[in-house]
Amino acid sequence: MLSILEQFKEALESTGNDEVYLAFDALPVRTKGKNFTVVGIKSYEASAPVYSPTIVFLPFRAEVEISVYAPESEPMSELYSYFDDTVRPAIDGISGTSGRLCRLTMKHDSNLRRLVLTAGFSVSGIRRIERAEP
Amino acid sequence: MSEICKREAVPVAIGQLTLYCESFRASGSTVLYEQPTVTGSTVVTNKCVRSSKLVLTGRICAGDAALTVLTVLNNMNGTPGIDIVYRGVRFAGCTVQGYTAEDRGDDMLYVTLTLAATAPAEDVEEVDAQ
Numbered sequence: 001m002l003s004i005l006e007q008f009k010e011a012l013e014s015t016g017n018d019e020v021y022l023a024f025d026a027l028p029v030r031t032k033g034k035n036f037t038v039v040g041i042k043s044y045e046a047s048a049p050v051y052s053p054t055i056v057f058l059p060f061r062a063e064v065e066i067s068v069y070a071p072e073s074e075p076m077s078e079l080y081s082y083f084d085d086t087v088r089p090a091i092d093g094i095s096g097t098s099g100r101l102c103r104l105t106m107k108h109d110s111n112l113r114r115l116v117l118t119a120g121f122s123v124s125g126i127r128r129i130e131r132a133e134p
Numbered sequence: 135m136s137e138i139c140k141r142e143a144v145p146v147a148i149g150q151l152t153l154y155c156e157s158f159r160a161s162g163s164t165v166l167y168e169q170p171t172v173t174g175s176t177v178v179t180n181k182c183v184r185s186s187k188l189v190l191t192g193r194i195c196a197g198d199a200a201l202t203v204l205t206v207l208n209n210m211n212g213t214p215g216i217d218i219v220y221r222g223v224r225f226a227g228c229t230v231q232g233y234t235a236e237d238r239g240d241d242m243l244y245v246t247l248t249l250a251a252t253a254p255a256e257d258v259e260e261v262d263a264q
Contacts, residue, residue, distance in 0.1 A: 124138070124139050
């Protein structure tokens with residue numbers, strides 16, 4: 001799970017998004033910037049493993065959530081612009097025949113008192129587990 | 135270690151048309167000619183390797199301009215001697231056996247092209263190295 005999130009974090013950072021955090025980093029919100037991005041996994045589904053003499057391949061599908069947080073007083077248009085400038089290029093770079101943006105929702109988080117723009121990204125991949133003997 | 139897939143559609147040049155393939159299927163078969171023996175068992179007297187069937191599927195997104203592809207596809211139908219390379223594998227001397235081009239009303243043309251390949255597939259890197 002962590003390696004999937006790290007790949008998304010790396011992609012987001014490569015497009016100039018400095019404030020990227022993983023969903024379970026347990027850092028207090030006040031230490032994060034005005035606008036920040038959180039990457040988490042909403043769902044994960046593995047299919048039957050594929051075997052080779054030395055490696056077991058586990059294909060999976062997952063939905064990764066990329067949430068952009070902004071102060072609640074910020075206009076929605078600014079949050080959309082921030083998303084388009086810092087998050088969208090990374091998402092476009094990862095998109096392909098097996099991964100794509102599947103939803104985009106805006107909501108108000110009353111606990112954190114923030115506006116949140118959440119992008120759901122449907123992704124597939126393969127988990128590799130090395131094994132000593134066939 | 136989990137790795138996410140980042141594959142893009144694969145460009146395949148088919149004559150003057152380049153189709154960005156999102157799906158590719160190759161199938162082959164051999165026909166066995168069987169005869170009964172006097173004891174009632176079966177013996178294979180001959181065999182015939184059928185041509186491989188290659189089905190390439192992709193979408194063309196260019197609004198009304200995509201429909202000009204229809205003319206190209208229509209003219210290509212039945213054309214022999216086409217070489218295609220899909221992800222480093224070359225299929226030489228293919229014949230265009232059929233196509234479908236579907237306009238579903240969303241400014242995209244959904245294209246399926248069926249080719250018949252009689253020559254064996256070749257690894258492009260291996261052939262070029264020789």
